[in-house]
Amino acid sequence: MQNAKPAFKRILLKLSGEALMGDDQFGINHSTIVRMVDEVAEVTRLGVEVAVVIGGGNIFRGVAGGSVGMDRATADYMGMLATVMNSLALGDTMNKAGLTARVMSAIGIEQVVEPYVRPKALQYLEEGKVVIFAAGTGNPFFTTDTAAALRGAEIGAQIVLKATKVDGVYSADPKKDPDAVRYTTLTFDEAMSKNLGIMDATAFALCRDQKLPIKVFSIFKHGALKRVVMGEDEGTLVHV
Numbered sequence: 001m002q003n004a005k006p007a008f009k010r011i012l013l014k015l016s017g018e019a020l021m022g023d024d025q026f027g028i029n030h031s032t033i034v035r036m037v038d039e040v041a042e043v044t045r046l047g048v049e050v051a052v053v054i055g056g057g058n059i060f061r062g063v064a065g066g067s068v069g070m071d072r073a074t075a076d077y078m079g080m081l082a083t084v085m086n087s088l089a090l091g092d093t094m095n096k097a098g099l100t101a102r103v104m105s106a107i108g109i110e111q112v113v114e115p116y117v118r119p120k121a122l123q124y125l126e127e128g129k130v131v132i133f134a135a136g137t138g139n140p141f142f143t144t145d146t147a148a149a150l151r152g153a154e155i156g157a158q159i160v161l162k163a164t165k166v167d168g169v170y171s172a173d174p175k176k177d178p179d180a181v182r183y184t185t186l187t188f189d190e191a192m193s194k195n196l197g198i199m200d201a202t203a204f205a206l207c208r209d210q211k212l213p214i215k216v217f218s219i220f221k222h223g224a225l226k227r228v229v230m231g232e233d234e235g236t237l238v239h240v
């Protein structure tokens with residue numbers, strides 16, 4: 001179908017930080033980040049406005065610091081800084097691939113990244129730039145999934161796309177339970193009442209209240225992002 005149009009005008013793409021490691025044990029794998037950017041570039045060429053939140057699990061998670069006795073809020077700020085590093089790497093890779101990316105941070109580090117200012121972010125999106133929201137929500141005790149829900153709602157995205165290491169939402173963690181079954185669709189209430197660990201309850205609740213659907217799909221599956229954007233059958237849709 002040559003003339004098919006994208007199903008969405010503006011998306012909030014949540015990229016897994018952990019997936020950035022590729023086959024490495026830690027950090028940012030070069031060919032993996034280049035591959036992710038290629039997938040994003042493909043959907044920008046369709047005219048879709050793309051905002052991105054990237055996680056920090058390839059570098060640091062606050063919960064890990066907390067578990068070895070660190071002050072949890074301090075550990076969470078370290079986690080937020082990890083997302084700034086990933087955002088800078090992603091923005092740099094995008095710019096090298098011919099996209100125009102702008103990184104905006106929820107915490108003040110102006111010598112490194114410009115601060116998040118909503119009208120400016122909206123202006124960049126209208127100009128066709130890719131906006132990368134760094135440092136999560138700017139507050140400890142949250143996650144980048146919640147930041148994705150928050151920024152998605154703020155910018156009027158039509159959907160939050162969670163690109164992660166699994167190809168959808170399962171009845172249990174498919175990495176731990178081989179009998180887990182994948183859902184094609186489910187409601188926010190079902191996801192929360194079943195305690196499905198793919199996203200935290202705060203992110204689900206915010207999206208439910210804002211009637212902002214979430215699509216969960218695999219970042220490792222070539223072309224999956226484009227298929228989601230074209231409204232094709234891919235991953236799991238979580239809806240009101």
Ligand SMILES: Nc1ncnc2c1ncn2[C@@H]1O[C@H](COP(=O)(O)OP(=O)(O)OP(=O)(O)O)[C@@H](O)[C@H]1O
Binds near residue numbers: 055
């Ligand atoms: N019910 C479930 N269905 C699917 N995946 C699940 C489920 N419960 C737990 N998971 C796990 O959740 C993981 C994805 O969530 P998580 O937020 O930890 O990673 P991410 O968002 O990809 O990484 P990061 O936080 O670094 O951005 C999957 O890799 C999967 O193993």
Ligand SMILES: O=c1ccn([C@@H]2O[C@H](COP(=O)(O)O)[C@@H](O)[C@H]2O)c(=O)[nH]1
Binds near residue numbers: 078143145
């Ligand atoms: O709003 C936020 C977002 C993130 N954090 C901290 O950063 C790490 C990395 O984010 P992930 O979503 O786990 O990839 C997270 O574990 C928190 O420690 C935060 O405090 N507030």
